Amino acid sequence: MNIESIFLLNFRNYSEQYIELDPGINIFYGENAQGKTNVIEAVYLLTMGKSHRTNKYNEMVKWDKNDSRICIKFNKDDFDYNIDFVLKRNQKKQIKVNGVRLDKLSDILGKLNTVIFSPDHMKIIKEGPSERRRFIDSILSQTKPKYYYNFTQYLKVLAQRNVLLCNEKNDGIIEKTLDIWDHQLIEYGSRIIKDRQIFVESIDNKAWKINKELSGGREDFHLKYMPSIAYGKHEITDIKNAFEKRLTEARASDMRRKLTQYGPHRDELNLFINDKEVRNYGSQGQQRSVLLSLKLSEMEYIKDETGSTPVLLLDDVFSELDKLRQGFLISFIKNVQVIITCTDYENLYLGDKSTYKIFNVRSGKVYNK
Ligand SMILES: Nc1ncnc2c1ncn2[C@@H]1O[C@H](COP(=O)(O)OP(=O)(O)OP(=O)(O)O)[C@@H](O)[C@H]1O
Ligand SMILES: [Mg+2]
Incomplete structure (x- = not known):
């Protein structure tokens, strides 16, 4: 994957800018x-x-403007793409890919593949489970349109179920409607769980290898998916059965608390170094290495799934890495297009990368x- 040019019109503080x-x-x-x-934001x-x-x-x-436009030309698998994104104040976005108008905004997913890495991503390591779920969801949405569909449907059903749980009248009609929502929640939610499970297994192996090298062979880094529903096997029917069982058991308490306590919206992804949770026990340096390992395995995952190498967007992170990690990163991304932002480029270690x-x-x- 290779971005040839970026054109910005009235985007943020740019009036008109063409970048090759x-x-x-x-x-x-x-x-x-x-x-x-x-x-970087425009590319993202x-x-x-x-x-x-x-x-x-x-x-x-x-x-001071009302319309903004971003055009990006890129090449992927020997095919030229041109995405034209028009953003008007308070209006529907208009997107064309090679001149053909997209029906939905989400149809843009999977066209241009990128991995973004900024200091803000430290939240994946340091903060609560929602940041780690977001990490998984954004990668799966980019690589699997079906995942994005299941995910957005799940959130809609979940919101409707929660509204119903807040209803003061506790009569039979509510229970019947809950049955309908539960059925849909299980349908969409189980597919999300299955995809997340497979994803975490795949990325665990990649991140383990990368972190092992980064730590000079000293550390075993692992990711562990902890769905809020316990199930035995990967089969979708097992997941569905376990989800249904959990929702049934929790229904009375869901109704009392007026919220849905189990489902993919409550999943956790735990990160361990040598069996100790990174969030609580990892040093600053270990946390940085883990994040770098996660981001590089995200690149490998996207490459494996889509067949082409994503563009790496490094916003203010490269200059923050020490020489060892800069060198590691540079050797890792040999055939990858990278956009680096920094305040000063003089001291960056770019190795023998010629271009x-x-x-x-x-x-x-x-x-x-
Ligand atoms: N809608 C907008 N219209 C015009 N200017 C904007 C708009 N949104 C943000 N800006 C301006 O864009 C600039 C910020 O740009 P950006 O975040 O890319 O900075 P940066 O070069 O990455 O800085 P830093 O090194 O601090 O991260 C600010 O000057 C801000 O005022
Ligand atoms: Mg910035």
């Missing part, structure tokens, strides 16, 4: 608040259909160095 990227490393350097992350927006830092699309339109391009970003303009 190198197939190797691309370094965007500049002082704070100049527009470096905005470039065309990967996921949404920003990595806001849910409000209007925020991305330049303050790279340096851009200077100053008040919403990108200059070739």
Whole structure:
């Protein structure tokens, strides 16, 4: 996967900007608040259909304008793509891929593949389970359109079930309607659980290998998926049965508490180094290595699933890594296109990577160095 060019029109602090990227490393350097992350945000927006830092699309339109546009040309498996994303204030997004209009925003998923890594991702390690679920969900949504569908349907059903549980009238009609919602919750939820299970097994192996090397062979890093429903085998029917059993057992207490206590929205993903939980016992350095291992295994996973290497977006992280980890990362990403943002590129370790391009970003303009 290789991004050839990015065109920004009235996007954040950019008026009109055309950027031609190198197939190797691309370094965007500049002082704070100049527009470096905005470039990364634009690429992420065309990967996921949404920003990595806001849910409000209007925020991305330049303050004094009403329409914004991002065009990205890229090559994937010897095929040229052109995504044209038009963002108008308070209006439906208009997206075209190679001139053909997409019906739904979510149809953009799976076209442009990227892995984003910013200091904010430390939350995956340090914070609560929702950050780790988000980590899984965003990767699976990018690689499996069906997962994204099941996931959004699940959330809708869950919201409706919770509204019903808040209903004050406790009569038979509520119980009957709950049966209907439960049935759907089980259908969508079980598929989510199954996909997450397979995903975690696959990424566990990759991350273990990477972290082993990063730690000089000293550490065994493992990910453990802890679904809120206990089930024996991977078969979808086993998961469905276990989910149904759990919902039935918990129904009275769900009704008392007015919420749904079991299901994929309550799953946990635990991270361990040598059998100790990284969140509680890992040193700063170990936590950083674990995050790097997770992000690099995310790259490998996307490559395995889609057949092409995703573009790596490193927002303010590369310069924060020590020489050892910078060197490791550079050797790992030999044939990967990378976008790096930093305030100063002088001290970056780029190894013998021959192709790279340096851009200077100053008040919403990108200059070739
Ligand atoms: N909708 C918008 N319209 C115009 N300017 C905007 C808009 N949204 C953000 N900005 C401006 O964009 C700039 C921030 O850009 P960005 O986050 O890319 O900075 P950065 O170069 O990554 O900085 P840092 O090094 O601090 O991370 C700020 O000056 C901000 O005021
Ligand atoms: Mg930034």
